[in-house]
Amino acid sequence: ILWENISVVTVVLIVGMIISWFVLARLRWGRYCYAIGGNEEASRLSGVPVKSVKVMAYALCGLFAAVAGICQAAQELQGDPEAGAGYELSAIAMVVIGGTTLRGGVGSIGLTVLGILIIGYLEKILSINAVGEETRLMLTGIIIVAAVIIQKRKIEGRN
Secondary structure (H helix, E strand, O other): OOOOOOOHHHHHHHHHHHHHHHHHHHOHHHHHHHHHHHOHHHHHHOOOOHHHHHHHHHHHHHHHHHHHHHHHHHHHOOOOOOOOOOHHHHHHHHHHHOOOOOOOOOOOHHHHHHHHHHHHHHHHHHHHOOOOHHHHHHHHHHHHHHHHHHHHHHHHHHO
């Protein structure tokens, strides 16, 4: 779109990010998601409908996964069940670098976008320089471990 300067998949990503931001930052359900991620039992005792919030979170996750699959198939002009293999590690790295803790309860869409850009550009640079897939996966794993260690030290520093 826009004279072939922006792909439709980019627009879909931006719309998904805006929806996610709105839901997490402006709706009660988003606050419930953060609360459950921080401490599920305390949330339940505080009156949060944990089961229904979790079902809706998984449903929204499934919807976004379906949209991502459709976009992936549209870009490749065919369906391939192996097309997304290995994307899990990159997705985890993007989110963790963005500041979302693996323990839950902390994170934001804006910082996740920053993580997406960092890992995306890193993978692009490594790809241009013909770095092998195993080395890229190893570097992504190292980045995840380093980010988790930094987050853990931040949390321990607060206590």
